[in-house]
Amino acid sequence: MTETSTGGRFGAALREILADDTAFDRHREANLRPETVEALGAKIRESGVKFIYYMLPTLGSRTVAKVVPAELYERMLKKGIAFHRTALTDLQTSREGELIGGGVDAHEFWGLPDPETFQVLPWDTEVGRIFCTAYDPPHLGAAGGRLVALDTRALFKASMAGFTERTGLELRSGLEPEMTWTGPGIEVISKDDQSPAYQVENLEKMRPVFKKVIGYGQALDFTMIQGDYEDDGQIELNWEYDRSDRTAERMTTYRQICKQVARELGLQASFMAKPYNGKMGNGCHHNLSLWRVGDGDAVNVIEDGRVELHATETARHAMGGMLLHTPGSMLVMASTVNSYKRFWDAGQFAPSGADWGLDTRGVAIRISANGRMEYRLPDASVNPYLSHLYLLAAIEHGLEAQIDPGEPGELSDAANGGTVPNTLGAAIEAFESDEYLMNAMPEELTRIFLQLKRDEWARYCGQITQWEFDQYWEAIP
Structure with a gap:
């Protein structure tokens, strides 16, 4: 069997992780250690929290949860919470009436708490939250006790640990989450064809927003670093880069912060990728670096001390993998x-090809500062666990096969994965055509994700839009 047909070391390791039927028992055993129980109980008592959300992210970037009185934390550590399996697929029903992800007869999964993730919600300090990991329950016998492949958070955390074990490298990332706000008092007026970006007056209009968002972020252990105004109602607030599993988790939390701030201020906050024609879309650039970790200090292997903009050999191979798998x-x-x-909206700084360059905004991967690779294709509606998972698989393939990305602006044959799709329908085809990624990822994950996306594309293709009326209603004779 070839590396491509097996998904390489990455795919083999994931299959081993998902075959482990002792995963639930080991997690529960760790939860019930006396020191763990006591530490969580002390945090809850000291915080004054009375209710806790036990929550998980879904395939579609939503978050599902159950609320439990705080004093039942020990019971939750032992058994966790039960959800219908289709909660992880957004409880989406297909056009044919099928509940995607298993149907109404699908068995429940159990979500065991990860006690180290407990935090108090700063907008209501009587409410806390804890992330959970999804397992098939042990009572299923031979099929039980395993991680659920649709839990993208758990899947990425496990994959990241395996990647570090195999390569000695740790993926760190920082995100640039753009989003659009609308409502009274924040409207923008500007001259024709003039961008409102960076203007302090527009930041002033958004002052109530950024004060609350930054404040809540800091209360939830974000190191908030900077923010700017980018287009009509669009702001980007950034926090410090970190290990990429923590960054993905903060993105999930950041969305909840923004929705809460919008409720408090009587505004609307959206992570929709492209709300308006002629305005910039909401991207979510992933700034990536690889760090060699061990007994001493971690070292960023994307950087080697040169002053001029550059990419090290390790960075080149990582980019080669990412570019090869960009279409897929x-x-x-x-x-x-x-x-x-x-x-499709030309001139709005969104890349449309698989290429790389030095400090240019028209490419998929930009080296704008030594020590990081800015992957510019994801948008603000992305599932951050899933995006990091696919990037990690592509990076490992690039490192393992030493894929050459070519020179800036000149993609090599080795890194050419084909035409980058420009519609969701074309993306579905490219996704299925990437044999390496299809085999690197769990079959259940790709099968159900494809089912969700095919259904979404079919629903869109079946809709008659206002544009069609405008073009064709009076077109003939």
């Missing part, structure tokens, strides 16, 4: 029908 991973990076409108 676009369904993850740009996961909605609306996502592809970003790439």
Whole structure:
């Protein structure tokens, strides 16, 4: 069997992780250690929290949860919470009436708490939250006790640990989550063809927003670093880069912060990829670096001390893998029908090809500062666990096969994965055609993700839009 047909070391390791039927028992055993129980109980008592959300992210970037009185934390550590399996697929029913992800007869999964993720919600300090990991329950016998392949958070955390074990490298990332706000008092007026970006007056209009968002972020252990105004109602607030599993988790939390701030201020906050024609879309650039970790200090292997902009050999191979698999991973990076409108609107700084360059905004991967690779294709509606998972698989393939990306602006044959899709339908085809990624990822994950995306594309293709009326209602004779 070839490396491509097996998904390489990455795919083999994931299959081993998902075959482990002792995973639930080991997690529960760790939860019930006396020191763990006591530590969580002390945090809850000291915080004054009375209710806790036990929550998980879904395939579609939503978050599902159950609320439990705080004093039942020990019971939750032992058994966790039960959800219908289709909660992880957004409880989406297909056009044919099928509940995607198993149907109404699908068995429940159990979500065991990860006690280290407990935090108090700063907008209501009587409410806390804990992330959970999804397992098939042990009572299923031979099929039980395993991680659920649709839990993208758990899947990425496990994959990241395996990647570090195999390569000695740790993936770190920082995100640039753009989003659009609308409502009274924040409207923007500007001259024709003049961008409102960076203007302090527009930041002033958004002052109530950024004060609350930054404040809540800091209360939830974000190191908030900077923010700017980019287009009509669009702001980007950034936090410090970190290990990529923590970054993905913060993105999930950041969305909840923004929705809460919008409720408090009587505004609307959207992570829709492309709300308006002629305005910039909402991207979510992933700034990536690889760090050699061991007994001493971690070292960024994307950087080697040169002053001029450059890419080290390790960075080149990582980029080679990412570029090769860009067409096949676009369904993850740009996961909605609306996502592809970003790439059709010329002149709005969204890349549309698989290439790389030095400090230029028209490429998929930009080296704008030594020590990081800015992957510019994901948009603000992305599932951050899934995007990082696919990037990690592509990076490992690039490192393992030493894929040459070519020179800036000149993609090599080795890194050419084909035409980058420009619609969701084309992305579905490219996703299925990437044999390496299809075999690297769990079959259940790709099968159900494809079912969700095919259904979304079919629903869109079956809709009659206002544009069609405008074009064709009076077109003939």
